[in-house]
Structure formats: structure tokens, C-alpha cells
Amino acid sequence: MRLLFDARYIRTDFHDGISRYSAELAAAVAAVAPERGVQVVYLISDERQRAFLPPGAAVLPIHAPTSWREPFTALRLNRHRPDVVFSPMQTMGSLGRRFRLILTLHDMIYYRHRTPPRELPAPIRLGWRLFHLSYLPQRIALNAADVVATVSETSKRQFAAVRLTKRPVVVIHNAPQRLAALLQTGSVVVPGTQNLVYMGSFMPYKNVETLVRAMASLPGRTLHLLSRISPARRADLEALAPDGTDVVFHSGVTDEQYAALLADRAVLVSASLDEGYGLPLAEALALGVPAVVTDMPIFREVAGDGARYAPGTDPDAFAAAVRSLDDPAEYARTVAAGTAHIARFSWARSAGILLDTVAGLAR
Template sequence: MTRLFFDARYLRTDFHDGISRYTAELAAAVAAQAPARGVEVTFLVFDERQRALLPDGAATLLIGAPTTITEPLRARELNRHRPDVVFSPMQTIGTMGRRYRQILTLHDTIYYRHRTPPKDLPWFVRVAWRLFHLSYVPQRLTLNAADVVATVSETSARQFADVRLTRRPVVVVPNAPQRLAELLPEGGSVEPGARHLVYMGSFMPYKNVETLVRAMADLPGRTLHLLSRISPERRAELEALVPAGADVVFHGGVSDAEYAALLADEAVLVSASLDEGYGLPLAEALALGVPAVVTDMPIFREVAGGGALYAPGTDAAAFARAVRSLDDPDELSRVVAAGTAHIARFDWARSAGILLDTVADLAR
């Protein structure tokens, strides 16, 4: 029996962010497959409340938080429990002095291009974050301390290779969408159309929401829904760009069920982002049977395939034309069918299988 420690300390107990959702979904899929694969899984947590977000009956081990100053020495603590392999959905767990095999995860390289750290991190972590991303050298040292590096997309794997980010083997354990269809009311279904434009994501500058707002000048009779929480200052900046007569709704945050309901109501998922690590809302829309109009860039092509229409990120008129083209029922049906077929390859059970194959190879 192989002993796998799965680092679940990135589970958020208030609401999922991208890392938290990836952790939760992959943990559930790994737990389901592990017994048949001869793997005993223990989930690492630092908060008792995280146990409720793991599969029923899951074995857990309470250790320190990943943002504490002792994190670089975490391997010494784990050595006492004799795991065979430790998997972390991030790359920050300490590896110094480890006596087990280690899989570290780097989701993407976006923070080398946009170095602003998440605001909810402690100040000393935010300072270290900025310093860490000034050069590839610290990341190379970190990743080379593992046995295998995992990432979530083929696009990210190519980016790692382009900058020679690690000497270790890189395995793609793909991200996958949550099942929004399960959150619709009983008997509810997707009403096809392109009357509503739905944007789910942050309002950081590189997300380029300005293009979406400007595109509404050429989309009369439609509504742009901006779903995420937004600061008053950023909202004021975008409101100043709203074309006369355009309908732009700032929701200020929605639940997953509200998100699903908005997508199901004659909607198209839109994003004019100029850079992305993955694009989970795009995958979620396609899995629900909703088309998308997004920036033409490699990661969106990988995630959406033919399930999206593509436009230059700064061309508001091109975005508007793409949305209007979905008024043609045949074009709409074609895009939805292509997206449904494409996104089916992104599945948590498949991702868990890839991870457990890697664990088995390391254990041997």
C-alpha cells in the first residue's frame, strides 16, 4: 500500500478561489480512485473546518498553515509520519530534508507578468511573493527540489519549457469545470441565445473588462453582467466607460447557483482578458452548454477549442460582431456542440488517474 499525503491546506472555508476549487475537486476524485489503486490517502489540513470540505471519512493530518514562517521546514514535520509521496497543489510546501517523494504544482507563469499578490495574504508573504517573481531563479530552485512538477494545462507546460523553469519531469494534471448544471433548479435547462453577456472574473487591469464595456455600444438590447465583487473605485472607472443607453449590471458577487442561472438564461460567456493562467469560467460555461466569445490566445484555444468565438482582446467592435453572429441559430448550435464535445476531455476522474499514475511511478 502506497501512502500518499495530499496537501489540502489551500481549501478555503468561506468561498472557493481557483486553487481551492482545484484542490477540492481533485481531492474528491483521488479519494474515489485511490483504494482500487492500492493507495492510502491522508489529507493535510491546518484548520478543522477544512475537513468538512473533504470526502466523508477521509483521513486527515492537522499541521501548520502554508502561510506561516515555518513552512520552509515542513518536510521535517512530515518525515515523522513516513509518507511515500507528498502531493501539493501549490509549490510552496517546504521540501528541505524530506525523506519521501514530492510532487509540486505550478499552475501557470502569470505572476511573472503580473506580480501583484493576492491581498488576503499576510504582508510578509506579499513582500516575499513580489521578490520571488522578480526572477525565474527562485522558482527553478523550488521546482527542482521536487521529483515531479505538475501543472494544469499543456499551455503552461510549454511556457515552463520555453523559459527552462525546471529540470524535473512535468506532468499535466488538467483543471476541469465544476458541474454548474447540478445547481440549476429541478427541471431547469439552458435557454439558448446571446441576449445576455456574462463575465466572471476579477477586475485587475490585465483582465481588460474595458473592452467588454465598450463593446456594448454595438450591442443594443443586450445586457452585460459583471458578476464578481469589485471595489468602489474600480466600479467608478468602468461606469464612466458605459456607452449611452447600454445596459451594464454590476452584481458585486454571486453564488454558484446564481452564476449557473445567469449562464442558463440566453447567455454567452465573455472575456477580453489579455492574459490567463487557465480560464475556468470558460470551461464551466462550455460544460453547461453555453457558448463563449473570448480573446484569441493559446490557453483559451486549449480550453475551448471550437466552443468559442475568438477576437483580438482590445477590439471592442470585433467582440460585438462575434456576439451578434450567435443570433444565427445554426451558428449558435454549431458552437455549443463543438464546446460540449471539446470540454468533455477535461474531467476530474481523468485528472485523478493521471496523478495516481504519477504517484505509482514515484513509489516504485
């Protein structure tokens, strides 16, 4: 059985969510495909993407997913006679395909927040906005596949609520990277609530304002904002910071620095008002770090009882949830619950679900 795995969304500078999902799932699939009798070939559009694939992986270079050729991708792939093609996105052209196709839609967040990624070319950004004005283009794209994949049960329910596709939807879960492996030798997680760690963008719906305002009720603690931020956005948040509070803008960190900050008496925090998954939350729980996050379905799916929940627009409630973890027994209980809950999400399990789906389609 021949599977073409679309690895063209792997970034060669730093991972975003789609890039990490692609790279981690690609590696997990490669580990188990031989015993399943599956030959995997990875589609790439940049030779540098080879470095992010398993050693010795077979690759097929084709155009970039932003190329004008993308609507005609299936015609090119037909020549290589795949049984099944899997893409971690939903934009691959299916016109004239002679193979089974699995397309992925991670979430519906861009229907609620239509701002496209800034690094995309201007024509692509315009098309992105137009695409998300109606469900119709998405329905056409997804119904052209045999199976639609997504990363959470929450997303699957949202698809069903608006009848986004007639195709079967399979959940191939996202999973956390293992930050423990990035800690310095001999380092361990130090329990505590001294440091509040936020990893994520500063787009409006991320609602970082609530985290900054909550610091007024959390004296003596530090809020660490890890991601890159524009000077204008930083100035806006600095103006909100209550006098005497400690808010640190890191303006980008490595994975190793991220792991070290989470391991140092930290609580992962997010007051986001909307999420597709919440990978930093999963990563914190896997490291043995509790979280305080917005009370919404996707965060409850990812964290279970491994987090404390608060309304996203209530800084006082966020602060109270953080303070509840000052109790050593509550802290230990939350960490244990989170560790047990997040163990159900693994790349090996997700790879197995994908290959089961591939086998079903090939039959």
C-alpha cells in the same frame, strides 16, 4: 502506498481557483485511490477544511502554508512516513525530505502580473513580489521536487520555453464544476445571446474595459459583471459604459446564481489579456453555453471550437463575434463543439493521471 495530499489551500469561505482545484481533485482522488491500493491522508491547517473533503477522509493537521514553519514542512512529514506527497502549490518546504514529492505550478501569470492576492499578510505579499522578480527562486523550488505538475499544456510549454525546471512536468488538468447540477429542478439552458456574462476579477489584465466598450455595438443586450468589485473600480467602468447600454454589477453571486445567469440566453465573455487557465470558460462550455473570448493559446486549449475568438483590445471585434452567434445554426454548432471539447477535461481523468504519477514515483 501512502500518499499525503496537501489540502491546506482549500478556502472555507468561498473558492478561488487554487481552492477549487484542491477540493475537486481531492474528492476525485479519494474515489479511486482504494482500488489503486493507495492510502490517502489529507494535510489541513484549519479544522473547517474537513467539511470540504470526502466524508471520512483521514486528515493530518499541520501549520498553515503561510506559517514561518513552511520551509521545514518536510521534516515534520518525514515522521508520518509517506511514500509520496502531493501539493497543489509549489511552496512546500522540501528540506531533508525522505519521500517522493510532487509540486504544482499552475501557470506563469504572476511573472507578467506581479500583484499578489490581497488577502495575504503584508510580509507575504512583499515576498511574493520579490520571488517573481527572477526565475531563479522558482527554479530552486521546483527542482527540489521529483515531478512538477501543472494544469494545462500551455503552461507546460511556457515552463519549457524559459527552462523553469529540470524535473519531468506532468499535466494534471483543471476541470469545470458541473453547473447543471446547481440549476433548479426542471430548469434547462435557454439558448440565446441576450445576456453577456463575465465571471472573474477586475484586475487590469482582465481588460473588462473592452467588454464594457463593446456594448456600444450590442444594443438591447445586457452585460452582467458577476464578481465583487471595489467602489473605485466600479466607478471607472461605469464611466466607460456608453450611454443607453445595460451593464449590471452583481458584486458577487453564489454558484447557484452563477449557473442560473449562464442558463438564461447567455454567452460567456472574457477579454482578458492573460490567463492561467480560464475556469469560467470551461464551466460555460460544460453547461452548454458558448463563449466569446480573447484569441490566445490557453483559451483555445480550453475551448477549442466551442468559442468565438477576437483580439482582446478590439471592442468592435468582440461585438461582431457575439452577433455571429445570433445565427441559430452557428450557435448550435458552437455549443456542440464546445460540449465535445470540454468533455476531455474531468476530475476523474485528472485524478487518474495523479495516481499514475504517484505509482511511478513509488516504484
